[in-house]
Amino acid sequence: MFVGIDVGGTNLKAGLVDEQGHLLASRKSPLGVFQGPEKFVNTLAELTMQVARDGGADPEKLEYVGMGIPGAVADGTIVYTCNIPMENVPIGQLFAHYLNVPVLLENDANCAAVGEYFCGAGRGTRDFAVITLGTGIGGGFILNGKLYAGGGMVGEVGHMVICQGGVLCNCGRRGCWETYASATGLIRMTREAMEKSPDSLLWSGSHGGETVSGRTAFLAAEQGDAAAQGVCEEYVQDLATGVINLINILQPEVLAIGGGISNESDAALLYPLRELVERECFARHGGRLTRIVKTELGNDAGIIGAALLRQAI
Ligand SMILES: [Zn+2]
Known part of the structure; x- marks a missing residue:
């Protein structure tokens, strides 16, 4: 089981997804006022744990959490985002303080392309x-x-x-x-x-x-x-x-x-x-x-x- 998170301009959306791409549970949470990277990552971790439990999965046993970020990313780090004031934030490292599950980061448009490729118009x-x-x-x-x-x-x-x-x-x-x-x-x-x-x-x-x-x-x-x-x-x-x-x-x-x-x-x-x-x-x-x-x-x-x-x- 995997959790995918879409970091949008106003909302965070998360879903528990199986190997075939079936969405087993999903949740949305307002992005709210940005209070620094630590708080932001804490919110992502909370959301991950909630949506995993919603779908009957143990958060500790997730294979990884994938995140779509509106901006540039490299090796688990947000290099730059357009709508959230973050530069060079090591999301993967910070996330491990809350939940010991690997994090994969990718640009949000790329994530949408991957979703469509496996489960939508690109099948x-x-x-x-x-x-x-x-x-x-x-x-x-x-x-x-x-x-x-x-x-x-x-x-x-x-x-x-x-x-x-x-x-x-x-x-x-x-x-x-x-x-x-x-x-x-x-x-x-x-x-x-x-x-x-x-x-x-x-x-x-x-x-x-x-x-x-x-x-x-x-x-x-x-x-x-x-x-x-x-x-x-x-x-x-x-x-x-x-x-x-x-x-x-x-x-x-x-x-x-x-x-x-x-x-x-x-x-x-x-x-x-x-x-x-x-x-x-x-x-x-x-x-x-x-x-x-x-x-x-x-x-x-x-x-x-x-x-x-x-x-x-
Ligand atoms: Zn231009």
């Missing part, structure tokens, strides 16, 4: 990629059956430039993929279209511009609004540019798309995306097309992947 493949469309764009790759982890900093697919001199990104470059194809990018494009089209349904669909979200353009496009359809078309094209770049480099059998925007209908998102990929990707010449699908495990992917980490490294 049965050898080469598999996941991209997550959220505030930014995350990526994780399984190559030849193993997680491609690099030095803990791989998968920053959102920061490949798709438009030289384009929109300024948080990372300092211009024209990064995620400034166009993330939910943040979609919201920016939606607002720009609204300014140009005062009569668009985008206005009424967002309470006069107060509640513009990643859904606003898709909903108005469904009702036949021309400005919204323009936004969606541009969005899918920008999404496709990055997807095709990745496919040309990695040639996975399956590329799965997750995150909030992936919940839009297939007709609005997946079908036009597939059409662009089939038209432009290099492998069309050889007839070996990557299958583009949606992720299957939703929010559980991170927990399950963290719990199954050892099988993928």
Whole structure:
């Protein structure tokens, strides 16, 4: 038995998982105000013991605890996280003060890719990629059956430039993929279209511009609004540019798309995306097309992947 923990921006989620990836018990706990690494690790250990007991397992007899961390990790140490103020924190070492079970750390997007690989959209493949469309764009790759982890900093697919001199990104470059194809990018494009089209349904669909979200353009496009359809078309094209770049480099059998925007209908998102990929990707010449699908495990992917980490490294 394994415990997987997903360290999110606001919540800690933990699950007891068996060898096949079945989630036997799960728990969620608010991250709360950060009170230093010791307290943080104490919370992780408490959560581990609780969820193990929930599922009828002895916490002392867990094979290991896998953790998905939003940031860079190396050898049981959090090198850097974006949303929790931690640098060079030896999680594995600190954890041993509370529970004598080995700890495996990995980037959270990589954990989600591992979860989908074993139990979701990547089942049965050898080469598999996941991209997550959220505030930014995350990526994780399984190559030849193993997680491609690099030095803990791989998968920053959102920061490949798709438009030289384009929109300024948080990372300092211009024209990064995620400034166009993330939910943040979609919201920016939606607002720009609204300014140009005062009569668009985008206005009424967002309470006069107060509640513009990643859904606003898709909903108005469904009702036949021309400005919204323009936004969606541009969005899918920008999404496709990055997807095709990745496919040309990695040639996975399956590329799965997750995150909030992936919940839009297939007709609005997946079908036009597939059409662009089939038209432009290099492998069309050889007839070996990557299958583009949606992720299957939703929010559980991170927990399950963290719990199954050892099988993928
Ligand atoms: Zn960037």
